[in-house]
Amino acid sequence: MDTNLQNFPRVFYQKHIRCLIPTTAQPGQIFYFNPDGNIDESIVIGLQFLPSNGYSSKLYIGGNRLQATSTDAASALITLVNNNTDDIMQDYPVNGLFNGSSTNVQKVNRMSAEISLKKCFIKWTGASPASNTEFLFSIFYKQKN
Amino acid sequence: MYGIPIYKLTVGVELNLSTIGNGTIIQFPDNPILREPGVMIEGVETYVNSSTGLAKTPGGLTLVSQSGGTGLVLNLVDNTNQQRVFNHPYLAFNAPSNQGVSREFLPFELVMQKCSIQVTDPTNLVAGQGVYVVFLYSKKSQRTPLKK
Numbered sequence: 001m002d003t004n005l006q007n008f009p010r011v012f013y014q015k016h017i018r019c020l021i022p023t024t025a026q027p028g029q030i031f032y033f034n035p036d037g038n039i040d041e042s043i044v045i046g047l048q049f050l051p052s053n054g055y056s057s058k059l060y061i062g063g064n065r066l067q068a069t070s071t072d073a074a075s076a077l078i079t080l081v082n083n084n085t086d087d088i089m090q091d092y093p094v095n096g097l098f099n100g101s102s103t104n105v106q107k108v109n110r111m112s113a114e115i116s117l118k119k120c121f122i123k124w125t126g127a128s129p130a131s132n133t134e135f136l137f138s139i140f141y142k143q144k145n
Numbered sequence: 146m147y148g149i150p151i152y153k154l155t156v157g158v159e160l161n162l163s164t165i166g167n168g169t170i171i172q173f174p175d176n177p178i179l180r181e182p183g184v185m186i187e188g189v190e191t192y193v194n195s196s197t198g199l200a201k202t203p204g205g206l207t208l209v210s211q212s213g214g215t216g217l218v219l220n221l222v223d224n225t226n227q228q229r230v231f232n233h234p235y236l237a238f239n240a241p242s243n244q245g246v247s248r249e250f251l252p253f254e255l256v257m258q259k260c261s262i263q264v265t266d267p268t269n270l271v272a273g274q275g276v277y278v279v280f281l282y283s284k285k286s287q288r289t290p291l292k293k
Contacts, residue, residue, distance in 0.1 A: 074200040089155045092279060093192050093199040125201040
Protein backbone atom coordinates (compact mmCIF):
# COMPACT_ATOMS: atom_id res chain seq x y z
CA MET A 1 0.00 0.00 0.00
CA ASP A 2 1.31 3.36 -0.96
CA THR A 3 1.15 5.55 2.11
CA ASN A 4 3.33 8.34 0.84
CA LEU A 5 1.58 11.70 0.83
CA GLN A 6 3.77 12.70 -2.07
CA ASN A 7 1.89 10.23 -4.21
CA PHE A 8 -1.55 11.70 -3.61
CA PRO A 9 -2.97 12.32 -7.06
CA ARG A 10 -2.69 15.77 -8.48
CA VAL A 11 -4.77 16.74 -11.43
CA PHE A 12 -2.70 16.64 -14.56
CA TYR A 13 -5.59 16.32 -16.97
CA GLN A 14 -9.25 15.72 -16.34
CA LYS A 15 -12.15 14.89 -18.60
CA HIS A 16 -15.48 13.11 -18.50
CA ILE A 17 -16.12 9.63 -19.73
CA ARG A 18 -19.64 8.43 -20.40
CA CYS A 19 -21.51 5.19 -20.66
CA LEU A 20 -25.11 5.03 -21.89
CA ILE A 21 -27.62 2.55 -20.49
CA PRO A 22 -30.58 2.45 -22.91
CA THR A 23 -34.22 1.84 -21.99
CA THR A 24 -33.89 -1.65 -23.46
CA ALA A 25 -31.24 -2.70 -20.92
CA GLN A 26 -31.70 -6.12 -19.37
CA PRO A 27 -30.19 -7.47 -16.13
CA GLY A 28 -26.70 -8.80 -16.79
CA GLN A 29 -26.26 -6.86 -20.06
CA ILE A 30 -22.99 -4.97 -20.53
CA PHE A 31 -22.47 -1.58 -22.15
CA TYR A 32 -19.10 -0.31 -23.32
CA PHE A 33 -17.63 3.14 -22.83
CA ASN A 34 -16.90 5.25 -25.85
CA PRO A 35 -13.23 4.90 -26.78
CA ASP A 36 -10.96 7.83 -26.07
CA GLY A 37 -7.46 7.89 -27.52
CA ASN A 38 -6.16 10.33 -24.92
CA ILE A 39 -7.10 7.99 -22.09
CA ASP A 40 -5.71 4.95 -23.91
CA GLU A 41 -2.32 6.64 -24.16
CA SER A 42 -2.20 7.87 -20.57
CA ILE A 43 -1.95 6.67 -17.01
CA VAL A 44 -5.19 7.03 -15.13
CA ILE A 45 -4.62 8.30 -11.60
CA GLY A 46 -8.15 8.90 -10.38
CA LEU A 47 -11.77 8.13 -11.11
CA GLN A 48 -14.97 9.51 -9.67
CA PHE A 49 -18.63 8.84 -10.43
CA LEU A 50 -20.69 11.99 -10.97
CA PRO A 51 -24.37 11.38 -10.20
CA SER A 52 -26.95 14.10 -10.82
CA ASN A 53 -27.98 14.02 -7.15
CA GLY A 54 -25.71 14.81 -4.24
CA TYR A 55 -23.00 17.41 -4.26
CA SER A 56 -21.63 16.78 -7.70
CA SER A 57 -24.62 18.54 -9.37
CA LYS A 58 -26.21 18.20 -12.73
CA LEU A 59 -24.18 18.39 -15.89
CA TYR A 60 -25.52 19.19 -19.32
CA ILE A 61 -25.55 16.04 -21.38
CA GLY A 62 -28.05 16.95 -24.08
CA GLY A 63 -30.33 14.80 -26.18
CA ASN A 64 -32.90 12.43 -24.77
CA ARG A 65 -30.69 11.17 -22.00
CA LEU A 66 -30.78 11.61 -18.24
CA GLN A 67 -27.72 11.83 -16.06
CA ALA A 68 -27.63 8.80 -13.78
CA THR A 69 -28.36 9.19 -10.08
CA SER A 70 -26.77 7.20 -7.27
CA THR A 71 -30.02 5.18 -7.18
CA ASP A 72 -29.41 4.22 -10.83
CA ALA A 73 -25.83 3.38 -9.91
CA ALA A 74 -27.04 0.87 -7.33
CA SER A 75 -27.81 -1.30 -10.39
CA ALA A 76 -24.48 -0.79 -12.09
CA LEU A 77 -21.11 -2.52 -11.82
CA ILE A 78 -18.05 -1.17 -13.60
CA THR A 79 -15.20 -3.21 -15.04
CA LEU A 80 -11.98 -1.43 -16.00
CA VAL A 81 -9.57 -3.19 -18.32
CA ASN A 82 -5.95 -2.28 -18.93
CA ASN A 83 -4.04 -2.40 -22.19
CA ASN A 84 -2.95 -5.99 -21.50
CA THR A 85 -6.65 -6.93 -21.35
CA ASP A 86 -6.39 -7.66 -17.62
CA ASP A 87 -9.31 -6.64 -15.46
CA ILE A 88 -8.18 -3.94 -13.06
CA MET A 89 -11.51 -3.39 -11.37
CA GLN A 90 -13.82 -6.31 -11.83
CA ASP A 91 -17.56 -5.82 -11.23
CA TYR A 92 -16.87 -2.87 -8.95
CA PRO A 93 -20.02 -1.10 -7.65
CA VAL A 94 -20.34 2.28 -9.37
CA ASN A 95 -21.42 3.83 -6.08
CA GLY A 96 -18.03 2.79 -4.70
CA LEU A 97 -16.67 5.59 -6.87
CA PHE A 98 -18.91 8.10 -5.10
CA ASN A 99 -18.97 9.04 -1.45
CA GLY A 100 -22.71 9.22 -0.84
CA SER A 101 -23.28 12.72 0.46
CA SER A 102 -21.89 16.21 0.48
CA THR A 103 -20.99 15.89 4.15
CA ASN A 104 -18.71 12.96 3.48
CA VAL A 105 -15.07 12.95 2.57
CA GLN A 106 -14.67 13.62 -1.12
CA LYS A 107 -13.88 10.26 -2.61
CA VAL A 108 -11.79 10.07 -5.73
CA ASN A 109 -10.56 6.56 -6.25
CA ARG A 110 -6.84 6.75 -6.65
CA MET A 111 -5.41 4.56 -9.33
CA SER A 112 -2.29 4.19 -11.34
CA ALA A 113 -3.07 2.20 -14.42
CA GLU A 114 -3.04 2.28 -18.18
CA ILE A 115 -6.66 1.82 -19.09
CA SER A 116 -8.00 0.78 -22.44
CA LEU A 117 -11.31 2.60 -22.38
CA LYS A 118 -12.83 0.81 -25.36
CA LYS A 119 -12.60 -2.45 -23.40
CA CYS A 120 -14.19 -1.04 -20.24
CA PHE A 121 -17.86 -1.55 -19.59
CA ILE A 122 -20.74 -1.23 -17.16
CA LYS A 123 -22.80 -4.27 -16.28
CA TRP A 124 -26.43 -3.40 -15.63
CA THR A 125 -28.13 -5.49 -12.94
CA GLY A 126 -31.51 -3.75 -12.61
CA ALA A 127 -34.80 -3.61 -14.51
CA SER A 128 -34.98 -1.53 -17.70
CA PRO A 129 -34.49 2.16 -16.95
CA ALA A 130 -37.45 4.43 -17.80
CA SER A 131 -35.22 6.77 -19.81
CA ASN A 132 -31.89 6.47 -21.52
CA THR A 133 -29.51 6.87 -18.61
CA GLU A 134 -26.00 8.14 -19.00
CA PHE A 135 -23.35 7.46 -16.39
CA LEU A 136 -20.78 10.22 -16.15
CA PHE A 137 -17.39 9.85 -14.56
CA SER A 138 -14.58 12.29 -13.99
CA ILE A 139 -11.32 10.70 -15.00
CA PHE A 140 -7.96 12.13 -13.94
CA TYR A 141 -4.95 11.13 -15.95
CA LYS A 142 -1.39 11.97 -16.79
CA GLN A 143 0.76 11.33 -19.81
CA LYS A 144 3.21 8.45 -19.78
CA ASN A 145 6.75 9.47 -19.03
CA MET B 146 -2.54 8.63 3.63
CA TYR B 147 -4.67 6.13 5.44
CA GLY B 148 -8.30 5.75 4.40
CA ILE B 149 -7.67 6.62 0.76
CA PRO B 150 -5.94 3.63 -0.81
CA ILE B 151 -4.70 3.45 -4.36
CA TYR B 152 -6.98 1.18 -6.34
CA LYS B 153 -4.46 -0.95 -8.13
CA LEU B 154 -6.66 -3.98 -8.63
CA THR B 155 -10.03 -4.90 -7.24
CA VAL B 156 -12.16 -8.00 -7.29
CA GLY B 157 -15.62 -8.47 -5.84
CA VAL B 158 -16.66 -11.66 -4.07
CA GLU B 159 -20.29 -12.45 -3.42
CA LEU B 160 -21.65 -14.79 -0.83
CA ASN B 161 -25.12 -16.29 -0.66
CA LEU B 162 -26.64 -16.11 2.83
CA SER B 163 -28.48 -19.33 2.27
CA THR B 164 -28.79 -20.03 6.02
CA ILE B 165 -29.28 -17.20 8.47
CA GLY B 166 -29.57 -18.73 11.92
CA ASN B 167 -28.18 -16.94 14.92
CA GLY B 168 -24.43 -17.57 14.93
CA THR B 169 -24.36 -19.24 11.52
CA ILE B 170 -20.93 -19.10 9.89
CA ILE B 171 -20.80 -18.96 6.10
CA GLN B 172 -17.44 -19.63 4.44
CA PHE B 173 -16.29 -17.67 1.41
CA PRO B 174 -15.86 -19.59 -1.83
CA ASP B 175 -12.37 -20.05 -3.24
CA ASN B 176 -11.34 -17.30 -5.62
CA PRO B 177 -8.71 -18.10 -8.27
CA ILE B 178 -7.63 -14.47 -8.64
CA LEU B 179 -6.94 -14.00 -4.94
CA ARG B 180 -5.34 -17.45 -4.65
CA GLU B 181 -2.62 -16.58 -7.15
CA PRO B 182 0.87 -16.47 -5.56
CA GLY B 183 2.04 -12.97 -4.68
CA VAL B 184 -1.44 -11.46 -4.43
CA MET B 185 -1.62 -9.24 -1.36
CA ILE B 186 -4.80 -7.79 0.11
CA GLU B 187 -4.52 -4.07 0.76
CA GLY B 188 -8.10 -3.07 1.53
CA VAL B 189 -11.65 -4.27 1.95
CA GLU B 190 -14.99 -2.69 1.12
CA THR B 191 -18.46 -4.07 1.80
CA TYR B 192 -21.75 -3.05 0.23
CA VAL B 193 -25.40 -2.96 1.28
CA ASN B 194 -28.62 -2.38 -0.63
CA SER B 195 -29.22 1.37 -0.50
CA SER B 196 -29.50 4.32 -2.83
CA THR B 197 -25.78 4.93 -2.41
CA GLY B 198 -24.83 1.26 -2.43
CA LEU B 199 -25.56 -1.72 -4.61
CA ALA B 200 -28.91 -3.41 -5.25
CA LYS B 201 -27.82 -6.74 -6.75
CA THR B 202 -24.65 -8.77 -6.78
CA PRO B 203 -23.19 -9.68 -10.22
CA GLY B 204 -24.78 -13.09 -9.72
CA GLY B 205 -28.22 -11.49 -9.24
CA LEU B 206 -28.63 -11.88 -5.47
CA THR B 207 -30.40 -9.04 -3.68
CA LEU B 208 -27.95 -7.42 -1.31
CA VAL B 209 -28.58 -7.30 2.43
CA SER B 210 -30.11 -4.06 3.67
CA GLN B 211 -28.35 -1.52 5.85
CA SER B 212 -30.20 -2.84 8.92
CA GLY B 213 -29.47 -6.42 7.86
CA GLY B 214 -25.79 -5.54 7.62
CA THR B 215 -25.71 -4.73 11.34
CA GLY B 216 -26.25 -8.43 12.01
CA LEU B 217 -23.12 -9.58 10.19
CA VAL B 218 -19.44 -9.74 11.13
CA LEU B 219 -16.46 -10.49 8.93
CA ASN B 220 -13.51 -12.83 9.55
CA LEU B 221 -10.39 -12.79 7.38
CA VAL B 222 -7.50 -15.22 7.82
CA ASP B 223 -4.03 -14.91 6.29
CA ASN B 224 -1.61 -17.59 5.05
CA THR B 225 -0.02 -17.95 8.50
CA ASN B 226 -3.43 -18.78 9.99
CA GLN B 227 -3.64 -15.45 11.76
CA GLN B 228 -7.01 -13.76 12.11
CA ARG B 229 -6.30 -10.49 10.34
CA VAL B 230 -9.90 -9.40 10.78
CA PHE B 231 -11.79 -11.03 13.62
CA ASN B 232 -15.54 -10.61 14.02
CA HIS B 233 -15.38 -7.09 12.68
CA PRO B 234 -18.75 -5.49 11.84
CA TYR B 235 -19.67 -5.81 8.17
CA LEU B 236 -20.87 -2.20 8.10
CA ALA B 237 -17.53 -0.93 9.40
CA PHE B 238 -16.17 -1.70 5.92
CA ASN B 239 -19.06 0.07 4.16
CA ALA B 240 -17.74 3.36 2.76
CA PRO B 241 -21.03 5.34 2.65
CA SER B 242 -21.59 4.52 6.35
CA ASN B 243 -18.10 5.75 7.19
CA GLN B 244 -17.79 9.17 5.56
CA GLY B 245 -16.76 7.64 2.25
CA VAL B 246 -13.60 6.11 3.64
CA SER B 247 -12.35 2.69 2.54
CA ARG B 248 -10.47 0.50 4.98
CA GLU B 249 -6.92 -0.43 4.11
CA PHE B 250 -4.43 -2.83 5.65
CA LEU B 251 -0.76 -3.53 5.63
CA PRO B 252 -0.59 -6.02 2.75
CA PHE B 253 -1.26 -9.65 3.63
CA GLU B 254 -1.87 -12.90 1.79
CA LEU B 255 -5.45 -14.00 2.22
CA VAL B 256 -6.65 -17.60 2.38
CA MET B 257 -10.15 -17.25 1.09
CA GLN B 258 -11.40 -20.68 2.12
CA LYS B 259 -10.64 -19.85 5.75
CA CYS B 260 -12.53 -16.56 5.66
CA SER B 261 -16.13 -16.28 6.67
CA ILE B 262 -19.10 -14.14 7.55
CA GLN B 263 -20.98 -14.84 10.75
CA VAL B 264 -24.60 -13.99 11.37
CA THR B 265 -24.94 -12.35 14.77
CA ASP B 266 -28.52 -11.14 14.35
CA PRO B 267 -30.76 -12.55 11.62
CA THR B 268 -33.71 -10.23 12.41
CA ASN B 269 -33.37 -8.08 9.30
CA LEU B 270 -31.88 -10.70 7.00
CA VAL B 271 -33.68 -12.88 4.49
CA ALA B 272 -32.34 -16.27 3.41
CA GLY B 273 -30.99 -16.09 -0.12
CA GLN B 274 -29.81 -12.50 0.15
CA GLY B 275 -26.23 -11.79 -0.81
CA VAL B 276 -23.28 -9.93 0.59
CA TYR B 277 -20.68 -8.31 -1.66
CA VAL B 278 -17.14 -7.82 -0.46
CA VAL B 279 -14.64 -6.01 -2.68
CA PHE B 280 -10.98 -6.77 -2.09
CA LEU B 281 -8.38 -4.19 -3.10
CA TYR B 282 -5.20 -6.06 -3.89
CA SER B 283 -1.86 -5.82 -5.61
CA LYS B 284 0.55 -8.22 -7.22
CA LYS B 285 4.16 -8.41 -6.14
CA SER B 286 5.45 -6.55 -9.18
CA GLN B 287 3.20 -3.56 -8.51
CA ARG B 288 3.94 -3.04 -4.87
CA THR B 289 5.37 0.26 -3.69
CA PRO B 290 7.65 -0.02 -0.66
CA LEU B 291 6.15 1.42 2.50
CA LYS B 292 7.59 4.73 3.64
CA LYS B 293 8.62 4.96 7.26
